[in-house]
Amino acid sequence: MPKSLYISRKQELPLKGDSTSLFLQVIISIAVFIFAITLSGVLSVNTMLYNWNRSILGSLTVQIMPVNDTNKEKAAAQTLAHQEKAVEFLQNVDGIIKVTPLTDEQLKQLIQPWLGDGVNLDSLPIPRIIDVKLAPDAEINFVDLAQKLAQTSSQASVDNHKLWLSKLIRFADGLKLIASTVLFLVTIITSGAIFYTTRMSLGLHRNIIEILHIMGAKDTYVAQQYGKRMAFLGFCGGCLGLFFAVPVIFFISSLAVQIEGGIISEASLSFGDWITIFSLPLFSMFIAMLTAYYTVKRTLQKML
Amino acid sequence: MGENTNIIEMHNVGIRYDQGPEILSDIKLGLKKGSFHFLTGKSGAGKTSLLSMMYLAQKPSRGSMSVFGKNINFANRDNLAALRRRIGVVFQDFRLLAHLNAFDNVALPLRVCGMDEREVRKRVTELLNWVELDAHMQDTPDTLSGGEKQRIAIARAVINRPELLLADEPTGNVDNFIAAKLMKLFVELNKLGTTVVIATHSDKLINDFAYPRLHLQNRHLHIIQPAHYSMLREKADA
Numbered sequence: 001m002p003k004s005l006y007i008s009r010k011q012e013l014p015l016k017g018d019s020t021s022l023f024l025q026v027i028i029s030i031a032v033f034i035f036a037i038t039l040s041g042v043l044s045v046n047t048m049l050y051n052w053n054r055s056i057l058g059s060l061t062v063q064i065m066p067v068n069d070t071n072k073e074k075a076a077a078q079t080l081a082h083q084e085k086a087v088e089f090l091q092n093v094d095g096i097i098k099v100t101p102l103t104d105e106q107l108k109q110l111i112q113p114w115l116g117d118g119v120n121l122d123s124l125p126i127p128r129i130i131d132v133k134l135a136p137d138a139e140i141n142f143v144d145l146a147q148k149l150a151q152t153s154s155q156a157s158v159d160n161h162k163l164w165l166s167k168l169i170r171f172a173d174g175l176k177l178i179a180s181t182v183l184f185l186v187t188i189i190t191s192g193a194i195f196y197t198t199r200m201s202l203g204l205h206r207n208i209i210e211i212l213h214i215m216g217a218k219d220t221y222v223a224q225q226y227g228k229r230m231a232f233l234g235f236c237g238g239c240l241g242l243f244f245a246v247p248v249i250f251f252i253s254s255l256a257v258q259i260e261g262g263i264i265s266e267a268s269l270s271f272g273d274w275i276t277i278f279s280l281p282l283f284s285m286f287i288a289m290l291t292a293y294y295t296v297k298r299t300l301q302k303m304l
Numbered sequence: 305m306g307e308n309t310n311i312i313e314m315h316n317v318g319i320r321y322d323q324g325p326e327i328l329s330d331i332k333l334g335l336k337k338g339s340f341h342f343l344t345g346k347s348g349a350g351k352t353s354l355l356s357m358m359y360l361a362q363k364p365s366r367g368s369m370s371v372f373g374k375n376i377n378f379a380n381r382d383n384l385a386a387l388r389r390r391i392g393v394v395f396q397d398f399r400l401l402a403h404l405n406a407f408d409n410v411a412l413p414l415r416v417c418g419m420d421e422r423e424v425r426k427r428v429t430e431l432l433n434w435v436e437l438d439a440h441m442q443d444t445p446d447t448l449s450g451g452e453k454q455r456i457a458i459a460r461a462v463i464n465r466p467e468l469l470l471a472d473e474p475t476g477n478v479d480n481f482i483a484a485k486l487m488k489l490f491v492e493l494n495k496l497g498t499t500v501v502i503a504t505h506s507d508k509l510i511n512d513f514a515y516p517r518l519h520l521q522n523r524h525l526h527i528i529q530p531a532h533y534s535m536l537r538e539k540a541d542a
Contacts, residue, residue, distance in 0.1 A: 010404055010405075012408075017403075207399075211401065212412070213361075213388070214359055214361055214388060215416045216385050216389030216390075216391075216413060217416040218381070219381060219385075
């Protein structure tokens with residue numbers, strides 16, 4: 001067998017020996033660690049929001065507060081008039097399929113556990129109640145609905161758990177926004193680190209790159225070698241970061257589960273979410289590879 | 305490209321580094337395909353600068369220059385890379401890649417072109433045998449002598465069968481026997497159609513081979529034919 005067959009091919013650019021390799025791997029590991037935990041947080045909040053939305057029944061309750069007047073009969077009549085206005089308004093809202101004002105008898109039944117039998121509603125400032133059924137696919141903006149209803153009848157207010165939940169949803173959306181910003185910043189910082197270490201390495205290997213160019217190498221030839229090396233570092237760093245992140249995610253999840261019946265216990269990760277988290281090393285690999293590749297191409301145009 | 309076409313054409317070419325004075329001025333040159341020239345001049349005359357323009361490591365500061373019929377003033381980076389693949393270069397200081405063994409150094413131009421690895425192995429092994437370095441295939445440059453490095457550098461320059469071969473003092477570090485053998489290689493390549501330019505200080509080389517000289521003096525290029533050179537030498541001797 002010819003001697004040359006034993007010769008293994010070495011990369012023209014000795015990137016394995018770069019002192020920046022370890023630094024980059026650590027940076028990428030930390031980035032993926034933060035990314036994985038933040039991403040799991042975002043995905044959990046998404047699940048939580050989905051569960052909350054699903055749990056909301058297709059109904060709401062409208063209260064008509066009693067009109068305050070010394071003439072009780074007049075006050076009762078005005079309250080009923082407000083109720084009629086509210087009913088008329090609600091019947092014309094898209095997505096509402098049924099509007100049922102509660103009768104005196106039904107109201108008595110409602111307050112009976114607290115006030116006992118034989119209550120005369122006329123003598124008490126009891127609000128009138130309207131039960132509203134929503135279509136299953138109704139897309140109603142409840143804040144907007146409450147505002148319009150208040151304009152129709154000053155005594156009317158929407159008593160809807162979605163109104164309460166919407167504040168939580170807004171809070172959760174805020175959390176998601178913060179988390180997304182963190183994810184964005186982590187990606188930018190990691191790309192920045194790759195950008196600068198790649199440029200540093202290009203300066204370090206300038207002589208070799210000059211030789212390669214004189215031999216007829218295109219910029220892509222050099223860029224591919226950097227891309228491959230950074231892809232390897234990105235993948236290894238990503239795996240390392242994930243290795244440390246997964247136990248932390250499990251720990252946080254177990255803490256959330258311990259809050260039984262609470263809002264946070266709704267926050268869990270689905271199988272798809274776990275696939276997303278476990279694909280992070282691939283993501284870091286692509287980010288590292290593309291950043292290095294385009295950094296080299298851009299830098300070489302200025303350098304040589 | 306026909307026999308009489310110029311491989312390299314320079315019109316009023318000048319070169320300067322940064323804001324410094326011109327190293328070379330008003331260079332006019334038409335290097336015919338298949339020609340053989342020596343490039344001479346005192347140290348610091350600009351031989352390396354002229355060669356580096358020829359192998360497209362730098363563009364002229366002024367004037368126009370064409371290589372293989374392509375005006376390099378308007379060539380993009382990929383065009384330049386394609387042109388460089390047709391040029392073989394031997395550097396005075398070898399410029400071998402220290403972390404690669406002799407085989408990988410010689411294989412470099414072929415791999416850069418994306419040649420099949422089997423063909424690379426075949427060609428490199430053959431050439432290393434020819435320059436009598438087959439026993440050093442796996443040795444890195446730091447373990448080789450100056451002469452061996454020189455031969456590796458020359459093998460790297462010719463492995464791709466270049467149309468233009470530029471060599472800066474290619475026989476400076478080898479004994480007379482190896483020098484003669486290397487010159488024979490250059491002459492053989494030239495006979496096969498390769499245009500050759502050899503920068504040298506060696507009078508022996510210039511005397512032994514009757515090729516025209518591109519002589520650099522006072523920033524300008526003079527072309528001296530062998531007969532004229534012999535006459536000058538005779539006058540000087542007298």
